[in-house]
Amino acid sequence: MRTAESVAIDERRLLRRLDELAQRGALPGGGLYRALYTPSHVAATELVSDWLKEGGLLVRRDAVGNIWGRIEGSRGGRAIVTGSHIDTVRGGGALDGALGVVAAVEAVTSLVSQLGRPNRILEAVAICEEEGSRFATNFWGARAIADRIEPDEASRVRDADGITLADAMRGVGLDPSTIAQAVRRDIDTFVELHIEQGPILEEDGPRLGVVRTIVGTAHLEVVVRGQPDHAGATAMDRRRDALLGAAAMTLAIAEAAREMGPPAVATVGTISVEPAQLNVVPGVARFTVDARHSDNARRVELIAEITKVCKVAGRERELGVEVRTLRDRPSVQLNERATDVARRACVACGVEPREMTSGAGHDAQVLSAAAHVAMIFVPSIGGRSHCPEEATAAEDVILGTRALTAALRELAYS
Ligand SMILES: [Zn+2]
DSSP states (O other): OOOTTOOOOOHHHHHHHHHHHHHTTBOTTSSBOOOTTSHHHHHHHHHHHHHHHHTTOEEEEOTTOOEEEEEOOTTOSSEEEEEEEOOOOTTBOSSTTHHHHHHHHHHHHHHHHHHOSOSSOEEEEEESOOSOSSSSOOOHHHHHHTTOOOTTHHHHOBOTTSOBHHHHHHHTTOOGGGGGGGOOSOEEEEEEEEEOOSSHHHHHOOSOEEEEEEOEEEEEEEEEEOOOEETTTSOGGGOOOHHHHHHHHHHHHHHHHHHHOTTOEEEEEEEEEESOOTTEEOSEEEEEEEEEESSHHHHHHHHHHHHHHHHHHHHHTTOEEEEEEEEEEOOEEOOHHHHHHHHHHHHHTTOOOEEEEESSOOHHHHHTTTSEEEEEEEOOGGGOOSSTTOOOOHHHHHHHHHHHHHHHHHHHHO
């Protein structure tokens, strides 16, 4: 389906580089872990820097460690940017984020080598952090670009070993006092290629998707207070067991999301009890809820319903219940014009793409505050992601990269 004038990408180089990047942070038992500012993270960013230099681009590391490769445009103006994140979850796969980075390098360097200088400034970026897997913060790289970092954040946030984000930055030669220098106000359009991380494209096709909406996500913390008692001497009907209350709430929360219907989802992902003794009735249970919906009003409704079912379950068991919102990010509509460019690019590659809602968060949603943003999805085999089995067929990796290249060509060269 390739048109005569289309720009060819080096398919073997693309696939080889994905394998090479997957060696950085590979775990002995399978899967990989590239956490922000760790040696494997640094090794990955150095590898991408080398590729960008090899492609003739001007390479720099910004104040938070995002790696940029740039070519000036003959007409100047605002930049056309593509990329994704280079960090991973613990035990993650080889494509989440990495595909968008490697494809960005391939697309930009192929365009420059075959068409020469673009009209618009063209850049590929490896965003330093998206997953929040080392520090209890996420979208660190994209938030730095979009000027969304809180003033004391780097010195406040710590990893599991107690190391502050600021100290971790110093450890890799970055100066936390210069974070604001990473802000970009001159990006016109950002296009991100990403794996779907769900089963829709693989099961129902076609082989490419464009994202219309990225769902809003709320994170709640629920604290259930009962009474700690002796596990042997306290009869069952005298107990105020906080964990039993939390268990009833967990079931009711799942039911609330099910009743609302797709795309509502709610997940209790962590739980802890106090005093956490084998022979003591739990006096306190704390758990978190991740609740998502693409419609902002419906997300608010879902949060209200979750709060209500927790209170009801608590009342029935004479338990105290506090529900606290840790974070609430609204859903984001991606830019219509940029998405139209992405769709035309997919069509030029022979595929009328599916319009999709992304249930997962992406750098694109943060950058949509600073630029016109579009996203292209390729299928995930079995819908699997954030696991070692995460995979996409080689022909779909190639197809997605060709579509990205075509979109960048329209944006930067026409
Ligand atoms: Zn990702």
